[in-house]
Amino acid sequence: MYAVIKTGGKQYRVKAGDLLVVEKLAGEPGAEVSFDQVLMLGDGDAVTVGAPLVDGAVVSATLVETRKGEKVKIFKKIRRQGYRRTRGHRQTETVLRVTAVGDGGKKTDKWDGTVDLTTKAELNARSRGLKLPEFAAKTEAAPAPKAKKTKAVDTVTESETLVAAEAPIVETEAAAVEAPAKKAAPKKAAAPKAAKADAGEAKAPAKKAAPKKAAKKDADEA
Numbered sequence: 001m002y003a004v005i006k007t008g009g010k011q012y013r014v015k016a017g018d019l020l021v022v023e024k025l026a027g028e029p030g031a032e033v034s035f036d037q038v039l040m041l042g043d044g045d046a047v048t049v050g051a052p053l054v055d056g057a058v059v060s061a062t063l064v065e066t067r068k069g070e071k072v073k074i075f076k077k078i079r080r081q082g083y084r085r086t087r088g089h090r091q092t093e094t095v096l097r098v099t100a101v102g103d104g105g106k107k108t109d110k111w112d113g114t115v116d117l118t119t120k121a122e123l124n125a126r127s128r129g130l131k132l133p134e135f136a137a138k139t140e141a142a143p144a145p146k147a148k149k150t151k152a153v154d155t156v157t158e159s160e161t162l163v164a165a166e167a168p169i170v171e172t173e174a175a176a177v178e179a180p181a182k183k184a185a186p187k188k189a190a191a192p193k194a195a196k197a198d199a200g201e202a203k204a205p206a207k208k209a210a211p212k213k214a215a216k217k218d219a220d221e222a
Helices: 120-127 133-141 155-178 193-203 212-221
Strands: 002-007 010-015 019-023 032-035 038-043 046-049 058-078 083-102 108-110
Touching (some): 002 032, 010 083, 019 058
Antiparallel strands (some): 002 038, 019 083, 058 083, 083 108
């Protein structure tokens, strides 16, 4: 079920559970507000149009906060006259949570949720990670969320697995240390070449050279 209401010189189409922003209304956060100026009611295909209002129709809401809206800039200029003016304006507005829409006793559509009174400024501060003094009291008063219980890690099991994994490496290293090193076979010392040459010369018989000069002298005398 939905309804078209009139407030602050404007018309709004609402249904149960909607968040509505209207012109400033009197009241504190959490106060109940009702609108009896219902121009139209709709329930599926059935539509009831008021003349000008629907008799007995009421829309109920809860006031969440009263705040300033977005800034609007007004700029004026007259060319060739040096005239420039800039002004800003922030309209005061009220935020409502629609809780029920009724047609005058026959049928009432209610919202089963819980109204959250957290302001927009506080939500913006949370999203930016800021701790503003006006919201510190709320944060301190709110109970801290309970920490989830986590299962304790079995450190003994992990250490045993680490020791078991490192054990073969230690044993192999110990075996390598205990094993006697194999002695390399001594290589035969190579005899020096000069010594071999001297030995060969000593074994070979020395050849006697024939005296050439003596032979020539004997031929001349003959």
